[in-house]
Amino acid sequence: MNASRPVLPVAGALAAIGIWWGATAVFGIRPLFLPAPPDVVAAFRAQPGYLLCETGATLLETVTGFGLAVLLGLLIAVTLTASRTLERAALPVLVALNSVPKVAVAPLLVVWLGFGPRPKVVLVLLICVFPIVVATMAGLTSTPSELGELSRSLSASAWQTYVKIRLPWALPQVFTGLKVAVSLAVIGAVVAEISNPSGGLGAVVVLSGMSFDTPLAFAAIVLLALLSTALFYLVVAVERLLVPWARAIAG
Amino acid sequence: MIGLDRVSRTFPTRDGEVTALSDIDLRVDKHEFVAVIGRSGCGKSTLLRLMAGLLAPTSGTVTVDGAPVRRPRADVVLMHQLPALLPWRTALGNVMLPVEIRRLPRADHRVKAAELLDAVGLTGFHHRHPYELSGGMQQRVALCRALIQQPRVLLMDEPFSALDALTREELATQLQAMHMSAPATTVFVTHSIAEAVLLADRVVVLSTRPGRVRQVLDIALPRPRSFGHSAHVAEAAGYVAELHDLLLHD
Numbered sequence: 052m053n054a055s056r057p058v059l060p061v062a063g064a065l066a067a068i069g070i071w072w073g074a075t076a077v078f079g080i081r082p083l084f085l086p087a088p089p090d091v092v093a094a095f096r097a098q099p100g101y102l103l104c105e106t107g108a109t110l111l112e113t114v115t116g117f118g119l120a121v122l123l124g125l126l127i128a129v130t131l132t133a134s135r136t137l138e139r140a141a142l143p144v145l146v147a148l149n150s151v152p153k154v155a156v157a158p159l160l161v162v163w164l165g166f167g168p169r170p171k172v173v174l175v176l177l178i179c180v181f182p183i184v185v186a187t188m189a190g191l192t193s194t195p196s197e198l199g200e201l202s203r204s205l206s207a208s209a210w211q212t213y214v215k216i217r218l219p220w221a222l223p224q225v226f227t228g229l230k231v232a233v234s235l236a237v238i239g240a241v242v243a244e245i246s247n248p249s250g251g252l253g254a255v256v257v258l259s260g261m262s263f264d265t266p267l268a269f270a271a272i273v274l275l276a277l278l279s280t281a282l283f284y285l286v287v288a289v290e291r292l293l294v295p296w297a298r299a300i301a302g
Numbered sequence: 303m304i305g306l307d308r309v310s311r312t313f314p315t316r317d318g319e320v321t322a323l324s325d326i327d328l329r330v331d332k333h334e335f336v337a338v339i340g341r342s343g344c345g346k347s348t349l350l351r352l353m354a355g356l357l358a359p360t361s362g363t364v365t366v367d368g369a370p371v372r373r374p375r376a377d378v379v380l381m382h383q384l385p386a387l388l389p390w391r392t393a394l395g396n397v398m399l400p401v402e403i404r405r406l407p408r409a410d411h412r413v414k415a416a417e418l419l420d421a422v423g424l425t426g427f428h429h430r431h432p433y434e435l436s437g438g439m440q441q442r443v444a445l446c447r448a449l450i451q452q453p454r455v456l457l458m459d460e461p462f463s464a465l466d467a468l469t470r471e472e473l474a475t476q477l478q479a480m481h482m483s484a485p486a487t488t489v490f491v492t493h494s495i496a497e498a499v500l501l502a503d504r505v506v507v508l509s510t511r512p513g514r515v516r517q518v519l520d521i522a523l524p525r526p527r528s529f530g531h532s533a534h535v536a537e538a539a540g541y542v543a544e545l546h547d548l549l550l551h552d
Contacts, residue, residue: 197386204354204374207403215403219390296389296431 086266091273094266102255106274109240109251112168113282116175117236121229123176124183131184132191142188149181153239157246171243171251178239179232186228190221223297226290233286237279252278303487304330304353304455309362310512311348322348324512326362333485337502339492341549345513346491347383350457353489354380366455376404379453383460385440387432387447393419393439394428397446404451411450418446422476438469445473449480456486460493471529474500482525495545499538500527507548517548 068088074080075087082090095102131141153174160170194217202212244253252271259267290297306328312319322345330336338346351357352364355374364371366378374380387396397415401408419428422442432440441461448456462470474497481488481501492498498505502521509516521541523534 195386197382197384198388200356200380200382201386202403203356204380205400205403206374206376211403215399216388219388222390294390296433 083263083265086269090266091269094264094270095273102252102270102274105250105252105255105271106278108168109237109244109253109275110278112171112243112251113175113236113240113278115168116172116239117179117233117282119172120176120179120183120232120236124180124228124232125187125225127180128184128187128191132188138188138192145181145184149185153177154242157243160243161247166247166249168250170247171240174243175236175239178235182231182235183225183228186231187221187225190224191217193224194220222294223290226286226294226297229286229290230283233282234279237275237282241275303332303334303367304328304489305363305365305368306349306352307363307365309352309359309364311345311352311357312360321512323352324514326513326515328506328515330487330489332487335481335485335488335490335501335503337490337492337498337505338508339495339498339505339545339549340508340513340516341493341510344508344510346508347459349508349513350380350459350489350491353455354378354457356380376451377454378457379448379451379455380457381444381448381459381461383463385432385437385444387440387443389432392429392431393424393435393443393446396432396443397450400447400451415446415450418449419443421480422446436469438465438473441465441473442476445477453486456488458488458490460491462497463493470494470497475528477501478526495542495549496529498545499523499541500529505541505545507545519544519548 072088075085131138156177157174160173164170164173198216198220202216207215240251241253244251245257248254248257252275255271256268259265259271306326309323309326310321311323312321326349338349340346348357352359353366353371355371355378366375388399391399394415397418398408398411401411416428419425422445424439424442427435427439432443435443445461462473465473478501490501499521505519505521507516507519508514519541523537527534527538
């Protein structure tokens with residue numbers, strides 16, 4: 052790995068902030084339309100406790116929903132790939148369900164589950180579960196034929212084949228699904244909070260919009276971006292820990 | 303040891319049935335090293351899979367020790383053309399896979415696995431992963447994974463075909479040494495005439511579509527043999543020429 056690697060992304064981020072700042076100054080854009088970076092920082096420093104508390108609420112919904120989606124998604128994928136027949140029958144249904152815009156269900160979830168955190172967690176779960184199921188199924192059904200033959204010639208039981216060969220082989224693709232899912236998780240939480248602004252950073256965006264407090268909305272959006280990025284790299288870190296060999300074969 | 307009686311095997315395809323092997327009669331004696339040679343698509347691999355119990359013959363019978371082969375047996379081990387190593391396991395871990403799957407005592411076999419890896423020249427690489435090993439080293443690990451099962455019958459499906467020429471010679475020479483010190487009944491599929499003449503007691507030449515036994519040639523050369531540099535270069539060259547003719551005028 053190259054030691055200078057973090058330098059370029061940091062430089063890119065700084066340049067983006069610089070252009071944003073420069074644009075607000077050069078064109079004299081009012082903070083109501085586009086606040087400059089210092090306005091956003093000021094908005095955060097005005098009420099850090101409130102913003103961090105709402106970040107915590109969003110984080111909790113996201114992580115709970117994502118965690119449940121991982122459990123449920125792996126369970127569904129493992130069940131469906133247990134038999135070819137089941138897999139063939141279930142896959143079109145899954146694809147159809149996946150093409151439903153889950154965001155459209157958000158208001159219904161409030162009707163079904165009330166105003167608490169539950170509909171938010173469920174929306175995160177709904178958004179995350181499909182990429183996990185699809186990626187895991189793809190991983191579990193992509194065992195190379197020579198490894199299948201190896202396990203047959205060793206007279207391995209179905210369970211041994213699963214645990215010792217198919218499941219580890221699927222892990223890199225499972226993580227591909229997890230990375231897609233974790234990026235969607237924050238989106239799910241925010242959409243749920245916007246349709247039901249009783250808490251979380253999504254609610255902050257809605258409420259600050261109503262009071263024309265654009266810098267506050269931006270502060271919330273920046274926190275969301277940081278949250279989302281942090282969660283993504285957390286999954287990447289777990290991936291590197293659990294499947295260090297995956298990058299080696301892919302490269 | 304291994305017997306094939308009037309064995310045929312057909313495969314269904316979109317354009318109807320294709321006969322891969324037709325009427326094969328073949329006997330391999332205990333501790334014998336038989337090379338099977340033929341052009342691509344002559345059913346060499348099918349032949350090995352029938353002996354390994356991975357495929358059933360369409361007609362005829364395949365026996366090992368007089369018993370019909372219906373499923374893979376613990377004492378008959380197939381080595382694939384590809385190393386087929388598990389990328390998340392070290393060299394040693396890969397060699398131990400059959401031990402774990404067959405629930406053999408691990409501690410004893412761990413020692414044996416290490417010895418095997420040393421014997422094929424992988425000292426110092428026991429804890430490396432496949433992606434850290436060259437193709438030749440990976441195939442050596444696969445050979446150790448086959449040998450740890452102490453096979454009475456070793457079936458090898460072009461095991462060196464994906465390797466460069468020098469590594470092939472090196473591995474073939476190593477295989478010969480192993481066969482001389484602890485002979486297992488071996489059927490070795492190859493398209494290399496030189497490899498067949500180096501290793502085999504007998505060479506079975508298959509014809510193409512359908513695969514039939516065209517000729518069986520005894521290689522009466524003393525061991526150890528080598529590629530070139532031996533007192534028997536002329537005789538070896540004679541066998542090579544004869545096999546070459548047989549394959550060319552198929």
